[in-house]
Amino acid sequence: MNYQRSSQLFHEAQQFIPGGVNSPVRAFKAVGGNPIYVKQAQGAYLYDEDGNKYIDYINSWGPMILGHAYPSVINVIVEKAKLGTSFGTPTEMETEIAKLAISMVPNIDKIRFVSSGTEACMSAIRLARGYTKKEKIIKFSGCYHGHSDSFLIAAGSGASTFGVPNSPGVTQGTAKDTLLANYNDIDNVKQLFLENKGEIAAIIIEPVAGNMGCVPPKDNFLQELKTICIQNEALLIFDEVMTGFRLARGGAQELYNVDADIVCFGKVIGGGLPVGAFAARNEIMNYLSPIGPVYQAGTLSGNPLAMAAGYATLKQLNDNPNIFESINNKTAYLHKGIDRVLQKSGIDFTINRVGSMISVHFDKAPVVDFNTAKNGDNDTFKKFFHGLLQEGIYIAPSAYETWFITEALTYQDLDYTISAIEKVSKTL
């Protein structure tokens, strides 16, 4: 494949944008080489500036669950844009999407919309702190909740990829209020509550971790967290930015039958436009400004185009819940196929999957937390990534990421992908 124009564009961008990108993992730094510049996307495919076509397993890092340029989403964006792009006043569509989201997700009475997953998680912990009148939070190593200060402590995703999980610029004062636990380690959490009695406002967790590759919660882990929170009058925050409206209509809460106290959303809820949200029962949400004391705001929050794109996406999922089963089946098929061809190749690997989130780690030991995720062989991953790119398959340019499956993928695409992986596995 020829990447000449992408390389030129990246070269120019680096003079004007730090590292040439507006979000670090896009830079291909972990795998080497230059990023591809995408010109257009349709269904399950990306088309770059050099005219190359790729089957897309990133899907904008999760939002494009229905596929790129999905007609009902695009049409409503175009129609709404003709009426104006931002008013700074309430609009009817905000209530419509709120009603729809609340009807789909268990255990929430009210929802507030923001413009990113980062804002959703940042606001959720402020609300939890305000509501409980306590200051500390527990987060899990390898989980990523956006780039706000409290979360850049042993964070996954790009922060792990670039080896700066503890970012300069985060003050000691902030860092001391974030307690760290190992994912899937309930004793570790109990210990933290013992050591910080009466001081912990909330536990925040990705109910299925997706930012150290895909790491499922062990049996009863989420349920036990809930019990500990009840015993200690702390709140359980599910960061469902990846899992929400993807693993099930009601996300991970529905899948694992665990009620969180606050739920954060992003990605799918915006249908590809910049949207995040957080939601909870009335008694918690009524703590928010303008009716409660916890302040939170946004000039572009509830933006009319973003709300319309999100509504069209959620509506499609709500009216056709078989989509969840369909993407799960496609991902299971892919899982089985990759497993078969990698077994034949004799390489050490582990595949983790929950529903339509899947990742391949190049290590044979089970991947259950950040430490085991870090054991993966990165050199093999780099070759795997570039081999697949050459075959027209776009996976995330880091081993610490999950692949997101879209309904637009066909079984033909999956068969092609599996045979490409077989071909590439011979070169590893």
Ligand code: PMP
């Ligand atoms: N939480 C999780 C679980 C995420 O995966 C991400 C982003 N990948 C975020 C929060 C932050 O979302 P955003 O990038 O929209 O700020």
